[in-house]
Amino acid sequence: MHIHGLIDDNAAIANLCHRLAQSPYVVVDTEFMRENSYWPELCLIQIADANEAAAIDPMQPGIDMKPLLDLLTENQDVLKVFHAGGQDIEIVYNLTGKTPHPLFDTQVAAMALGQGEQIGYSNLVDSYLGITVDKGARFTDWSRRPLDARQIDYAIADVTHLAEIFPKMLEKLRKTGRGLWLDEEMERLADPSNYFNDPEDVWRRVRIASRKPEVLGRLKALAKWREIEAQAKDLPRGRIVKDETIADLAGNPPRKQSDLSRVRGLSTTWGGNDIGARLMAAIESAVPMPADEMPGRDDRKNGMGKDGALVADLLKLLLKIRSRDINVASKLLARSDDLEALAGGQREGLSILEGWRFEQFGRDALALVEGHLAFAVKGGKLKMTRAEDAE
Missing domain, CATH: 3.30.420.10 (Ribonuclease H-like superfamily/Ribonuclease H)
Structure with a gap:
């Protein structure tokens, strides 16, 4: 060469x-x-x-x-x-x-x-x-x-x-x-x-415990404001305001700009300067987050009930076995979201029920959920077997 x-x-x-x-x-x-x-x-x-x-x-x-x-x-x-x-x-x-x-x-x-x-x-x-x-x-x-x-x-x-x-x-x-x-x-x-970094969506990257629509609405407005500031100044977003400060401001909004001088993570000058005024304008423009934008809970299993959560765990075990058997990374074979959706009863729009993923994993995953497959130990290794054979 x-x-x-x-x-x-x-x-x-x-x-x-x-x-x-x-x-x-x-x-x-x-x-x-x-x-x-x-x-x-x-x-x-x-x-x-x-x-x-x-x-x-x-x-x-x-x-x-x-x-x-x-x-x-x-x-x-x-x-x-x-x-x-x-x-x-x-x-x-x-x-x-x-x-x-x-x-x-x-x-x-x-x-x-x-x-x-x-x-x-x-x-x-x-x-x-x-x-x-x-x-x-x-x-x-x-x-x-x-x-x-x-x-x-x-x-x-x-x-x-x-x-x-x-x-x-x-x-x-x-x-x-x-x-x-x-x-x-x-x-x-x-x-x-x-x-594409859409300022309207960057709030999803910020960790926050609250699920209150008004708090998340302020978080969205503040994250959008910070993204626009960072792009305009060509500075890392954390150099404008750190995530934890954004989350604190969303949960405990200041009543007036002068209060910003006492916010941990902000310079005291923000209580009277232009960037502080723009931050306050973002808070004042915020509206409660509409229901269709509200994020799901961090633990998707909570909506499945105990049985659904256990089925999801069994599917993840099946994924480990199949990944080992065919020597492929489990992440390529199936995503956790798809496994939890399958355990929760969803059958449409799942990549594991289409194409090569269905042939290599999805067919057995569906059989497990529907009670046609079971786990068994053979020769010291965990394998799958037809449920009727196991019985």
Whole structure:
């Protein structure tokens, strides 16, 4: 493989992307900083196919990223390969309003091959290539220039290793017949709605014990206000106001702005400054949360009764057994929400009752719920048996 090193020239980027557009797949990784900003600061993009690899410097003044971004988001003939690519995809979405498509995530694929639910990049490289990844540059400040040769080599190795692993992984998926299992997951990862931070919905991320509509209404208004402030100032939302302070203000709203100077977690200046006034305006604009927006209880079993909760636990036990038997990560096979819904009597709209999941797990899950399957110990191992056989 030819390694170009760091590219910061527009003509070289355009030529590279033209060549890569002829490949069936490209491997992509990014380096970014977000500790001090709301929007992640893109510092480096590494890209490779089977023949060549390079790092592109997006921080170079006058750099034209359009050929690269078009390759990632507009070219439907080239598969884009990531490892645990959620944040990389988010960066592309923030720059373009689109996500890379079609895409393939090697961490998700590893779930179908029995390598755990969240295998790290280093472990993946070790398992497929027998290479120990150099972690020395892991804590690099990628926004600083110039980058030295070791840092650039470290960054490019992420995509060169993955470009070698991807075909091996694809061959395993073909041999096991599990490639089709991943189509739904990859489409879900590519869904742009996953990467849009809607200020109207960010309240759901804040932990709060209260389930009172008026408290949750204030929480929604305050979280929306904070998100807009953070976006406008390009600061982490916690740098504006921390979650616990937002929750306290929702539960115990101040009567007037001067009271903010005594709120734990806020500067005393908020009692009279502009940002404090905007916070108070958010509280005053809040309305009780409507019934159709109210969150469900944290423990979904509470609505099922004791028997339903026990059935859900049995389904989770069945999931562990089946995941072990077919060597696949249980998270890929079924979600807890689906198991609890099935235990509670739901039969429509559940992924475990459709497609490959039904064949591999859902059919038995349904049989267990309907009393046709039972647990038995055979040879010291827990297995499933037909209920009539157990009797």
